[in-house]
Amino acid sequence: MDQDSIFVGGGGEGYATPQRLLLKYGNRHGLVAGATGTGKTVTLQILAEGFSSAGVPVFLSDVKGDLSGIAASGSATHKLHEPFMKRAATIGLDLQYSAFPVTFWDLFGEQGHPIRATVAEMGPLLLSRLLELTEPQEGVLNVAFRLADEEELPLLDLKDLQAMLVFISENATEISARYGLVSTSSIGAIQRRLLVLENQGGAGLFGEPALDLADLMTRDADGRGRINILAADKLMASPRLYATFLLWLLSELFEELPEVGDPDKPKLVFFFDEAHLLFDDAPKALVSKVEQVARLIRSKGVGVYFITQNPADVPENILGQLGNRVQHALRAFTAKDQKDLRMAAQTYRDNPRFATEDAIREVGTGEAVTSFLEAKGIPSMVERTLIRPPSSQLGPIDAATRAAVIAGSPLKGKYDTPLDRDSAFERLKARSEAAAREAAEAGAGGSGDLAFNPDLRLDADDFKRARRYDADTPASSRRSTSGKSSSRSDSVSDAFMKSFARQIGTKSGQAVVRGILGGLFKRR
Template identity: 55%
Template sequence: MVRDGKIWIANSESGSPVFVLPKMANRHGLIAGATGTGKTVTLKVLAESFSDMGVPVFLADVKGDIAGMLEAGADSENIQERIKKFGLSDHGFSYQKYPTTLWDVYGKNGIQVRTSISEMGPLLLGRILDLNETQKDILTIVFKIADENGWFLYDTKDLKAMLNEVAENNKEYAAEYGNIAKQSVGAIQRAVVALEMAGGDQFFGQPDLDIRDWLTPDASGKGMIHILDSQNLINNGTLYSTFLLWLLSELFETMPEVGDLDKPKMVFFFDEAHLLFKDTPKALFDKIEQVVKLIRSKGIGVYFVTQNPRDIPDGVLAQLGNKVQHALHAYTPSDQKAVKAAADSFRENPSFKTADVIEALGTGEAVVSFLQEDGTPSVVEKVFILPPQSKMGGIDASVRDNAIKSSNLYSKYAVAVDPDSAYEMLGRKNEQEAVAEAEAKEAAAAAKQQAKEEAAAAKAEAREKEKEANRKKRAAKSVGTTVAGTVGREVGKKVGKQLGGKFGQTLGGNTGAQLFRGILNTLLK
């Protein structure tokens, strides 16, 4: 609830109201405690209060019991006792619903929420795909090649097309980017297929979420409460945590610097926060810590919800100024250390031992410390959390469906689009290369055939020339023989006449012909 311009979250043991100062709400916070100790109630009371102040809120609904915020709470004996105990009737407490937009990565229990492969980036995507360092380096190269060539990476089929491109042309790319092993590319491709089977093909695509759409209040001026249905998403802890990390990074990169404000521009509650830091590589952890440190200057408050404060790394925990610690159970020596660590994170109260109180807290009770006007944490105190005004628990399918389709953002994000991107661009590139290759082969074959034909023609021409030369040689020889015979016979006749008698003619003719033929052949040669 909002009281005197401040967020009234609880009453102390003495009955005094305990507030979260809106101007300090973007200094982040922690809600911790064992299962069933009241974390969800605390989260709802804070979210309702921010909404009442016109501040939009994001919540991850892991158990399906937060969506009830879009319906008014129901009266009960327990709630009536708490209303009376806190004196809420005198301060405008009423059961009411809150403006709520439902989202879902899978598009089943909320408006489809998507981002593009490019927006996710190789660092976060490598974490989703569980790649080793070499494979992450190659994935980074793939992104760089795509960026330099204007091949847009929107969805998983774009990424697979890019991986094929790099694998098939790895030798050409190696000169500029270094060795790219086909085996490593193949491992990435298999990981992408596994991601698609886990629903990644639905999460990556267009239109991608514009985080600025979440900043618009409803018609009454209340901040919109955006609830991500995570009941199925939480089964894939890596995808869930990476989505939240992407969301945090997107906020950081999108929102302008605003400095200190009277109230946050938006507040995020990340449930099951331990998943954000589980098996997180150092490069990614450093990025998370940096974003948490700097994002408050952009008016964004981030609240981590988890079972144990030990789930949050010290570097991040140190940035969480507003703390709500519900009960922790110390059944083992390890549990006892966890309780002590939780107690030590608070500013000590001389009137009680914090660790003992944490162990003895009942449902709806907590120890808290919030930032004061001067930015210092208040002394830890035991409090009783106010009840929420909206419905506790889930909602019917018909109510959910109506809420989804009546949202102003439904028409913008419900239908997926597939713009021209790497898949289509590389498809055309491959087609053009195939056509060019086919034309080159055809031209080579034609040139080869032409050369073959020209060689055959030249050979035929050479044979003809040889035949002609032989023909002329034979003709010349034949002419010489005929002429020699005729002339020889005539000469012989004349010689025979002079020698006298028929015998002399015959002998002289034959001999003369032979003699002349020999002389002529010698000359022709």
């Protein structure tokens, strides 16, 4: 194999000379497009094989279950063996069958290693997209993240976020005075959307141990890049969850990886299949984020390749950054189809030997119109290309083979057991219990069940008085008055005001008052 490029196809009468993707431009991103059944999956497979052979790790999603065959070698007994060999001879390829190093992942933990992120890592913007929140609801979610950050309450899994939402609901008046209006109806809407997410199996995405990005960027003993395959056939039943997860992963790579400039080959190649799901009904802020990542992540050594049926599925500002392109056939049955076909043809550098628009319409299965970056990063002229056959198995492997690959994985056992460490849920629960005990000890004949008393809430004036109390009263004086009141209401008020003042004055108080204000740790 040529160590500087990936052989994609070509050759044969009337077809292009060998078409190659130069590795030094592999991080300049790319596009694989075409109608259903025209060969996009095979193109994705041979690109993944090529990058792996060059020592470049790959991440891709398997939306139909077909790509698991990369883990097994092609075979002379396969029904397509003879056509493959004929194609190889036509394009001048010495086809050698081979399996490739694969790591299987699965958000549901059924067909691969579990893959998780913490709620804090996902962030309010992507969570809002995932939960389909309105702007006011997204504002409430931002408040929850802000409070968690200020009070050192880690948001790791969904029960941590649910605990924060319960706290905000119980204390909406006080929190509104600090952060702006927080509507309990918005909180309720978020809680309902979280319930839907749980019912769809999305709760398994959040928690620990969270994915270590370094585990996506490994090589086998022979120096070949590992091909990370996300089982997405079941995940596609929740397309928003699928798109949000992949966008989170892309964003994490952008945020965490160091700048490397223009390397000789990418550090990682990321294939985003069914790319239209990323942009369907996406808010402007999210599209802008994707544009930013696509523009800048190549300097981190990451190449991003969008796989979709129609180039029109990808926003124009992003499409213009995709320098390596494989365009399978587009069908033009309607006026819109014809317009999309013309637009797709216009994005290529013309070849005087044929009309690009006609070629895109006419190429058959396993053929494509291609253009790759040449010297100095200039797009090559468009060419009609016969795509090479894969070296690995075409089609899925069986369950026993998949299980054997997972059992032999170097990551076996690392992500299998969920970790539930001390975080927002546990800390809010502990504060609530401690505050209940403190209030019970300070009270005279109280019930001792103060942590869940809905009448013990501050209004905005109380909030302001608490700030003045903290500013004007010496710490020694505040400590000395914690238990002097003789009535139940006075003792609770004094204890409460003392704790609340500490909450907004410093972080050292750890907001014990939250326990008195409501049932912080009830899951709803």
